[in-house]
Amino acid sequence: MNTRNTIQKQVILNAVRELKNHPTSEEIYNYIKPNFPSISLGTVYRNLNILSENNEIQKISVIDEAIRFDHLPEDHYHFKCTKCKKLVDLDMEYDTSLDKKVAEKYNLNIIKHNIVFDGICEDCK
């Protein structure tokens, strides 16, 4: 947590926030590069990991794709179009009762849950 506030880190966090829709590390790098040509891909990877460990952004893993990053730090659900592969944040209430239910039924300490809906988006219908 002893993490310094470098220009690179700020630029990377801004990029994730500006791109919004779950970019990969590579996409973030390409977005930044024109305005900050000296930045290196390694630095992007390192900072994305730090930012997600510090819960400023979230990592999302998608089957057969590179890791994606979500600018929203709080828990929420996602929709993924199986055709165009687009990933979308869903604006619906996080259901804490699910965590409680599973915790009781299986005697586990539940921290949170994630839901990903698969289907076809409006554009691909």
Place this chain on the structure above:
Amino acid sequence: MNTRNTIQKQVILNAVRELKNHPTSEEIYNYIKPNFPSISLGTVYRNLNILSENNEIQKISVIDEAIRFDHLPEDHYHFKCTKCKKLVDLDMEYDTSLDKKVAEKYNLNIIKHNIVFDGICEDCK
């Protein structure tokens, strides 16, 4: 779908079923190797992809880990221990009303959803 029934494919499917707890490709390869020394890792990867395309097994992607394989072909929920990284099938009903709710609210064709609960398992408490 024009897929031949080779010994390798049978052995690989059996391995996933016997290992049960969501092995990686590498783990499946290592499990098979002693009894079938000529098998190659490439063949394991190829067949795991074919088997999951044919819905005989499922792919699961876990953050910061290799793809894992689930011997259960039908939809179900998972628990992941954030300490020991163990992934567990949860025996609870699949909630189709969630799919309906999202489909209506966002005007999407929903095929299915996945839920992964994060927390600490009994062994790690």
Place this chain on the structure above:
DNA sequence: GTATTTGCAAACAATTTGCAGATAT
């Protein structure tokens, strides 16, 4: 008989890492 699959090795893609110099505190 022939199209698919295999084993092998090389290629590829995504991510991490070691290091010497630069920078934040």
Place this chain on the structure above:
DNA sequence: ATATCTGCAAATTGTTTGCAAATAC
């Protein structure tokens, strides 16, 4: 002043692929 971070390149990890020989149908 010094511990952390950067850029760079090389290394590592997970996975795919091209090819000639083997095999399923």
